[in-house]
């Protein structure tokens with residue numbers, strides 16, 4: 001099957017290839033078709049390439065490498081290795097082989113040696129002898145399939161793979177496994193070298209499908225970029241127009257330069273996904289394959305001529321030269337004739353030399369070579385460049401600029417040098433970058449720590465500054481307070497002195513006053529309030545004793561009540577006297593009633609007197625009150641006058657501040673005085689009202705009294721009437737009625753009188769109280785007045801003293817306040833000091849902690865530096881190929897020549913390498929070891 005039909009809307013067409021493998025194809029079948037011819041070519045000295053191209057996850061690695069451990073699933077590379085070795089072992093015994101392998105990957109546009117991954121940025125060189133090659137790539141000599149497998153395993157272990165949505169183990173790089181098979185004909189000394197490149201390209205991928213992100217996304221971008229560079233190279237090689245092929249656009253195309261349109265037999269395997277999901281990618285892959293298929297390579301055998309061949313070539317060249325010399329001399333002769341102005345007939349002209357035939361004969365090198373027979377190849381330096389090129393293997397893959405060969409060589413050399421420098425610079429850059437990374441990390445860590453400690457430090461500094469300010473403030477305030485206290489102490493001292501003086505004066509004045517007025521009574525020792533209370537109580541008792549209702553008032557009442565009862569009895573017993581005894585008893589009762597009436601009259605008279613006396617008393621009180629009011633007014637005027645005078649004096653003496661204080665005091669005194677005055681006026685008004693009320697009541701009482709007198713008169717007249725008509729029986733009922741009437745009137749009057757009496761008693765008590773209070777206040781005022789009169793001589797002095805005392809009191813208060821403030825400040829200061837001490841301690845602790853941390857960090861840093869240095873040393877050792885460090889790398893560089901004929905490798909086997917002849921038993925004799933033996 002060579003065609004694949006594509007039934008899609010996008011590309012409903014057919015793609016034709018050399019061979020199409022369906023999904024059922026085995027690894028062996030692929031190998032049989034794709035690798036058989038390649039092995040043959042490589043063994044004959046051609047360069048061969050097999051590379052797999054396709055979408056990610058389409059099976060490139062499966063095809064190229066497969067499962068090495070499984071006979072069924074192992075891919076092309078293991079099968080190729082096995083076949084190459086079996087070919088070697090089956091080759092004629094006169095052929096000696098050496099096999100070198102190298103394994104590299106192009107990752108992120110850097111060539112990484114998979115067998116020595118330390119070398120991860122190797123430069124690409126090109127020279128006329130070796131062609132394009134990777135400089136510094138480790139080439140391992142191998143002598144068996146197993147050794148190659150070991151190498152492959154080692155390389156695969158170092159490959160960079162990652163998991164994507166499309167492939168669990170997606171190759172993130174292009175891997176190139178290279179086998180160089182050199183064979184030497186031990187008979188004629190000729191040799192050939194075939195290079196086999198097995199390339200597993202990284203998969204082209206759509207980022208959206210693979211879900212690549214971060215590093216994988218960067219890798220994907222690089223992979224796609226190098227694959228598009230590959231596409232560009234293939235386009236340039238196949239469009240027939242491009243004069244320039246952009247091999248240098250990517251590392252991949254540069255490495256595969258020989259394989260793409262150069263000296264290589266190349267097989268391209270296109271891997272496609274069978275899923276319609278990947279239709280677009282499959283079409284693009286197939287198109288790539290179609291284009292690549294049209295590339296025409298110019299494969300040449302990489303051969304070195306044997307001495308015999310060289311001898312023949314020399315002989316031939318000499319012959320050619322002599323022919324040419326003859327030809328030249330005949331041309332010179334003809335030219336001489338022409339120069340002399342003569343002419344040479346056309347028939348005598350020197351015939352044209354068949355140069356191409358001459359050269360073609362000497363330079364043709366047949367690419368078809370059978371086993372053991374190397375083709376002849378021209379290699380004389382005298383030959384034209386294109387012949388030399390053919391002999392060298394023809395680097396046709398490198399674009400040939402219109403420059404001379406020397407210039408080209410110089411250019412390549414320069415390019416190589418620059419490539420080396422670039423690689424070195426990149427390596428240096430990377431090491432610097434790594435260092436920078438480490439240092440950045442360290443810096444970040446330190447910055448973090450620094451930031452933290454900086455923050456802490458800032459906070460501490462802030463606190464410290466605050467505390468300093470606080471301390472300064474406290475110290476300042478304390479200083480200020482001390483100063484104020486000192487000044488106050490001074491002022492206080494002065495005031496105390498003044499007070500002392502004044503006290504003395506007061507004592508003197510009091511002594512003189514006491515001498516003038518003796519002590520009035522024992523109550524003087526009591527406080528004024530107590531004394532006042534006591535006096536009030538005493539006066540009240542005295543006054544109320546006169547109006548005690550438990551006295552005669554009760555007796556009179558009793559009498560009235562008894563009369564009432566008797567009257568009631570009289571009513572009951574008011575029967576017309578039937579016997580002379582009854583008439584006599586009625587007469588007695590009438591006499592008694594008469595007596596009682598007389599007594600009642602007396603009582604009423606007494607009450608009238610009492611009322612009069614109360615009225616008189618009230619009048620007296622009224623008068624007294626008026627007098628008192630007058631006195632108070634006079635005292636007020638006098639007091640005002642005195643006060644004004646004193647204030648004026650003080651103002652003159654004390655200045656504005658004093659006048660202010662005096663004004664204050666004055667206003668306060670005025671306020672006090674006004675309020676007192678108002679209260680007194682109120683009281684007076686109240687008293688007036690009460691008095692008016694009492695007068696009204698008294699009027700009423702007098703009306704009632706007169707009514708009572710009138711009824712008494714009536715009672716008397718009715719009594720006399722009763723006396724006059726004591727005998728007639730028919731008048732009993734009339735008398736009875738009159739008696740009843742009288743009794744009712746009396747009871748009513750008695751009730752009224754009772755209520756009035758109670759009311760009067762209450763009023764009397766209130767009035768007494770008021771009177772007592774007024775008396776007391778009058779006494780006090782009198783005392784004050786007397787005092788004022790007594791002390792009128794030293795009033796100004798007293799006023800001043802009082803003023804000074806007040807001032808002193810105020811100053812004492814201020815001093816007290818200041819002392820309190822001072823003590824508070826002292827307390828605050830001591831607290832602040834304690835706080836400061838505590839904070840200082842904390843700062844010291846933190847500083848020491850910081851110091852410790854810094855020391856620790858320095859130690860850690862030193863430790864880290866030492867570790868880094870030792871690691872660098874180790875790395876340097878590994879790079880410089882320290883045999884102890886990399887024994888495998890060292891041993892792998894020893895050539896392991898193989899000889900055809902099925903024998904084992906002979907490296908290091910002294911007894912086997914002794915003989916130089918072509919003995920059949922010594923087919924594996926190493927020419928290298930033989931040379932050493934010589």
Ligand SMILES: Nc1ncnc2c1ncn2[C@@H]1O[C@H](COP(=O)(O)OP(=O)(O)OP(=O)(O)O)[C@@H](O)[C@H]1O
Nearest residue numbers: 055056057058059060061062063167170171202203
């Ligand atoms: N023909 C096949 N038969 C069986 N398994 C296969 C076949 N082709 C691919 N696979 C399996 O598919 C998976 C992906 O294949 P593989 O890794 O070879 O893809 P790839 O093209 O190399 O991908 P990438 O470009 O991402 O590296 C692997 O597990 C592989 O074994």
